[in-house]
Amino acid sequence: MSNIAKAEDVVVSYRTTKGSLRALDGADLAVRAGETLAVVGESGSGKSTLGMSFGRVLPGEAKHEAGRIEVDGTDVFAIDAETLRGLRRDKLGFVFQNPMTALDPTMRVGRQVARAMPGRASDAEITALLKRAELSDPARVMRAYPHELSGGMAQRVVIAIAIARGPQLLIADEPTASLDASIREKVMATLARLRDETGASLLVLSHDLRLMARHAGRVAVMYGGRVVEIGASAEVLQRPAHPYTRALLAAASGSERPGERLEPIPGTPPTLAGRCEACAFAPRCAYAQDRCRAQRPEPREVAGRQVTCHFAEDVLADAPISTEAPR
Ligand SMILES: Nc1ncnc2c1ncn2[C@@H]1O[C@H](COP(=O)(O)OP(=O)(O)O)[C@@H](O)[C@H]1O
Ligand SMILES: [Mg+2]
Numbered sequence: 277m278s279n280i281a282k283a284e285d286v287v288v289s290y291r292t293t294k295g296s297l298r299a300l301d302g303a304d305l306a307v308r309a310g311e312t313l314a315v316v317g318e319s320g321s322g323k324s325t326l327g328m329s330f331g332r333v334l335p336g337e338a339k340h341e342a343g344r345i346e347v348d349g350t351d352v353f354a355i356d357a358e359t360l361r362g363l364r365r366d367k368l369g370f371v372f373q374n375p376m377t378a379l380d381p382t383m384r385v386g387r388q389v390a391r392a393m394p395g396r397a398s399d400a401e402i403t404a405l406l407k408r409a410e411l412s413d414p415a416r417v418m419r420a421y422p423h424e425l426s427g428g429m430a431q432r433v434v435i436a437i438a439i440a441r442g443p444q445l446l447i448a449d450e451p452t453a454s455l456d457a458s459i460r461e462k463v464m465a466t467l468a469r470l471r472d473e474t475g476a477s478l479l480v481l482s483h484d485l486r487l488m489a490r491h492a493g494r495v496a497v498m499y500g501g502r503v504v505e506i507g508a509s510a511e512v513l514q515r516p517a518h519p520y521t522r523a524l525l526a527a528a529s530g531s532e533r534p535g536e537r538l539e540p541i542p543g544t545p546p547t548l549a550g551r552c553e554a555c556a557f558a559p560r561c562a563y564a565q566d567r568c569r570a571q572r573p574e575p576r577e578v579a580g581r582q583v584t585c586h587f588a589e590d591v592l593a594d595a596p597i598s599t600e601a602p603r
Contacts, residue, residue, distance in 0.1 A: 279346075280444050280477045281330055282306040286343030287551075288325050288334065288501075298548040299325040301501035301556070302343070304575060304582075307445060312471055312478040314492035314509070316485055316524070320545045322501040323481040327449050330479070331368045332360055348444055369438030369476070371448040371467070375430035378437075379422040385433050386418035392440035408473075409436040410466045428459040432466065439470055446471060448480045452487065460484075464491050485528045489513050497521045500546045500556030507581025515596065517578050517588040519561045526597050555586070563587045 288300040299322050307313050315323050328334045329345050332352045345352045348367055352360065372378055380388055389405060390397045397405075399418065406414035409432040422430055431451065438446055448467060452460035464480075468491045471478040482488050488495060489509055496506040497518060505518035516522040523541045543560035546552065551572075555561070558568040567586050578588040585591065 278309050279306045280309045281347045281479075282345070283326060283329065284344045284346075286326070286329060286345060287341040288329060289339050289341055290335075291337045291339065295549060296339075298341075298550060298552075299338075299501055300329070300343075301548055301552050303329075303498070303502055305496055305503050305506070307477050307479050308494075309444075310471075310475055310477055311494060312468060312480065312492045314488035314495045315479065315481045315498055315503075316483060316488055316495060317498035318524070318541070318545055319483065320547075321498040323483075323498055324449055325501075326498070327447050327479065327481045330445065330447055331364050331370060333364070333370070366441055367444045369441075369443035369446045371431070371434050371438050371446065371451045373450040374454050375427065375434045376422060378434045379430060381422050383421075384418070385420050385422065385425070389418070389433065389436055389440065392437040394441055405436050405440060406433070408439070408470065409433070410462075411436070427455050428463055431455060431463055435463075435467060435470065439474060439476075442474060443476055446476050446478045448478065450482055451480065452484070453482070460487060461490075467491075485513065485524060497524065500548065500552060502556070502584060503575075503582075504557070504584045505581060507583075511579070512581060515579075515592060517581060517583040517592050518557075518585045519563045519587075519591055520557045522591060522594075522597065523560070523562075529597060555584075563590055 283303050283305045286300050286303045289296045289298045303326050317323055330347060340353050347363060350363060386402050389402050402418055403414035406417055411417050411429060411432050451467060452463050455463060464487055467478060492509050494507060495509045495512050496503045497520060499520045505512055505521045512521060516525060527541055541560060546556045553572050554570060555568040555573050558564040573584045573586050575582045575584045579592055
């Protein structure tokens with residue numbers, strides 16, 4: 277299967293008042309043409325930094341230290357500003373967590389949508405695009421200002437803008453996290469439907485394992501700025517090969533009953549100043565041995581997926597997580 281985009285051994289750090297913080301520590305990820313690929317992991321694992329790297333939309337304090345990102349064969353860190361603008365406009369579409377920050381509060385929705393569309397869009401073309409994002413009253417939405425819309429409607433406007441030029445890759449960073457629980461599923465379904473309809477790929481970054489299990493064909497699990505496990509959702513989420521995936525699943529299944537608190541994974545995620553020369557998860561890992569604290573695990577193929585763990589076979593051999601895996 278061909279890839280529409282890929283990250284290879286990408287290192288990105290942020291300048292902070294406490295020195296350099298390494299957010300991506302050799303991240304690898306290939307997005308296949310036409311797939312929905314979910315990137316999951318706790319807050320701080322590097323999901324947003326990786327997502328932004330694909331469009332080189334990183335903030336000024338971020339520094340690309342090493343590695344390659346390719347979108348449709350173009351090395352995004354090697355091109356000039358003009359080429360980069362063209363690539364973002366023609367090949368990529370972004371949907372972020374908060375639609376209100378993505379929209380201009382002073383401009384009617386119709387005009388903002390028209391500006392994202394090629395050529396001079398007619399009102400009929402604008403409403404048709406809004407309709408594709410499943411806005412039920414597109415003529416009214418077109419005339420509205422962003423603050424007159426609900427969060428769900430505003431996110432659908434952002435989705436319409438993201439698909440306006442038929443991108444090859446849609447990058448959605450926690451697209452439903454700011455929305456009411458009751459509409460998360462619907463907005464995610466719209467994104468998945470549009471991906472299907474347009475033949476684009478959808479890279480969706482989320483900490484909602486349950487939602488991703490329903491919509492993504494493959495899932496990549498991030499920890500410490502690396503992808504530690506990637507494979508078919510059904511396999512990775514039913515029978516994890518990385519201890520961190522296993523811990524995440526156990527934590528997620530604890531929240532099944534309403535009112536019950538999410539079981540946290542003991543310990544805290546790492547903050548890296550430089551390259552991690554061990555397994556970043558070792559301090560929190562139930563499977564860790566001396567080797568994990570001495571030797572950085574490299575990605576390898578185990579049971580049909582890529583996994584970055586010295587003891588993946590042991591993890592796979594263990595009994596499934598007792599509580600029900602997310603549906
Ligand atoms: N603008 C920034 N300045 C400094 N550190 C940042 C910035 N953005 C993210 N980080 C740090 O980089 C790491 C990865 O963050 P991020 O990519 O946002 O992860 P995620 O999306 O998985 O929560 C975290 O340690 C985070 O605190
Ligand atoms: Mg994030």
